[in-house]
Amino acid sequence: MDTTIAFIGAGEMAEAIISGIQPSEQFTNALTVINYSDKVKLNRLQHLYNVNATTDYEEAVRGKDIIVLAVKPKNLHDAILSIRPFLTKGQLIVSVAAGITLATIEQLLPKETVVIRAMPNTSAKVHASATAISIGTFATEKEVKLAINLFTSIGSVSVVNDDQMDAVTAIAGSGPAYFYYLAETMINSAIEKGLSAEEAKAFVAQTMLGSATRLSVSEKPANELYQEIMSPGGTTEAAISYLNETNSNLRFKEAIDHAYNRSTAIGQAFSPSKK
Missing domain, CATH: 3.40.50.720 (NAD(P)-binding Rossmann-like Domain)
Structure with missing residues (x-):
């Protein structure tokens, strides 16, 4: 039934x-x-x-x-x-x-x-x-x-x-939007460098899918997985070094904190003790 x-x-x-x-x-x-x-x-x-x-x-x-x-x-x-x-x-x-x-x-x-x-x-x-x-x-x-x-x-x-x-909301509830935001940047960058929109989307989507699959099945933490790709003086090291130098990881964490704080604020606003 x-x-x-x-x-x-x-x-x-x-x-x-x-x-x-x-x-x-x-x-x-x-x-x-x-x-x-x-x-x-x-x-x-x-x-x-x-x-x-x-x-x-x-x-x-x-x-x-x-x-x-x-x-x-x-x-x-x-x-x-x-x-x-x-x-x-x-x-x-x-x-x-x-x-x-x-x-x-x-x-x-x-x-x-x-x-x-x-x-x-x-x-x-x-x-x-x-x-x-x-x-x-x-x-x-x-x-x-x-x-x-x-x-x-x-x-x-x-x-x-x-x-x-509230933590789940900030990570998993809002999470797809973070990845789509990142995907948008990667796709636009790929198009600027000569790939078609269709090619750029396909490469980015499959790369994200593969990375997610690897992360889910690997016993290694995320930082070890990206360090595996970083050859000294190579392309990945150049990108990750720039992200570290510009504190991009800190900015991203702050963005998640904003989502978390907003979720807790909503709960407090509607709390029975506030009525």
Whole structure:
């Protein structure tokens, strides 16, 4: 029997998860999406992925096994208030809103509601998300397994403590954007040096894929892997030496720190103690 899922929100993350789990037999023809404010997005998802679409919150959530809160953090409070009257015992609430803690979500929901917080990324579209989940107060082994099955269908899953989720958000949640940013620079540089756009993209994409694969299977730390490529007086040494001289690694770490700090600030802004 299919596991039924309601997605509250029809944005990028909702689409990434939906497109990733579509081939799964467990979730086939069992998806409902609601987006009250943007019917264009809602209609697009309905036609592209053959999901059930509605603007009625009661219709969206009633009887569903899993309800995914896939809204922006600023909209989470209103989304929960909209579905709260129609929730019943035994439903699993999964929040993918960055920064909002389990304690905040649980306080907004009816007493003893089962909540799991998740941080997937948009690589879910190609079944390659690195997803972290943290487990709420009332979740049992059954609900944890259900959440793991959901996110395993779109990539890898790790269980972490809720206070580690801001770090996961800064690294894995935002991470694909960092690599696309780097890829853009490499592609543009390759084009400037005579490669076509198609050739540049192919070289960069395969190089990133190969590097990621090597990193994932190697027991060596990242710094040893790049040092292996650095011959004295060679091209790689010239590039890495320049990056070190300009403190590029420090600047990149500071960028990640900004993402982390923003995630913690969002959580603090919506914390029950701030109300």
